[in-house]
Amino acid sequence: MEVPVHGGLCGSADLLLRTCPRQLAGRLADVDFDTATDSTIIPQHPLIDGQVTERRRVEARRRISAALGRDLADARIVCGAGHVQWRKGTDIFVQAAQICADADPDTVFVWIGDGRNHQDMGFGVWFDYHLRQVGANRPDGNLFMLPAGPLYLDVMDAADSMFLSSRLDPLPNVVFDAVRRGQTMVCFDGATGFADDRYRGSDRITRTPMPTRPPRSGPAGAAPQDGNAGPGPARRR
Incomplete structure (x- = not known):
């Protein structure tokens, strides 16, 4: 899921959580948001190896x-x-x-x-x-x-x-x-x-x-x- 990024959100948030490391880069740069220190990446879902009977x-x-x-x-x-x-x-x-x-x-x-x-x-x-x-x-x-x-x-x-x-x-x-x-x-x-x-x-x-x-x-x-x-x-x- 992607959350729309706006200047107001980036200016007021303490930490931005994002699921994709690349998709938001351009929009965050437009509002001078430092992705290295002010954001983190949360994986969408763990990749679990399994089997069926x-x-x-x-x-x-x-x-x-x-x-x-x-x-x-x-x-x-x-x-x-x-x-x-x-x-x-x-x-x-x-x-x-x-x-x-x-x-x-x-x-x-x-x-x-x-x-x-x-x-x-x-x-x-x-x-x-x-x-x-x-x-x-x-x-x-x-x-x-x-x-x-x-x-x-x-x-x-x-x-x-x-x-x-x-x-x-x-x-x-x-x-x-x-x-x-x-x-x-x-x-x-x-x-x-x-x-x-x-x-x-x-x-x-x-x-x-x-x-x-x-x-x-x-x-x-x-x-x-x-x-x-x-x-x-x-x-x-």
Whole structure:
């Protein structure tokens, strides 16, 4: 959560608490606020490594399989979650699924979240066309889109890995949920707070460079190449 910063607030506060070390820097400098001595950073949430029980995982996969019409009992599952939009990189998530369709057909990509807008000429129209082209939500396919809702916790419990495909995403809560359930996560370096030094000590998080130009060989050039998430993710440990 971010609190709006105004000159009056900075002038009267004894100590400013902030959750992001970079986001407020420009506005604080405008009012001559000394961030080194007059503020501190409180982490949004601790990153807790955890696991789900095998029974809970099996039950979650059973419910997800019933909802998608495909048996996922023995599949590798890569999840994504959040609002369907350009900033979240949902299109990059789809491209990664395209790569794995040939490279690792046993890997299934599942995105859960709302926001698809069939009338949005900036993203929604083209994204819907993209989904049709790749055969999303076909029982014999490897890419599924679920609406936000009660299946969210089942997706978190069932997945082996999370691909945080966002182009810009400070500290999305879905990552905390994923790591707490034993998932590994891959993200683009510089695109999220999970690429910052604070989280570099976690072996659950892998960072990959953000593509800077259109790939020459189709979507393969834009996807994370990591052994734990993205193409060919490892199963839960």
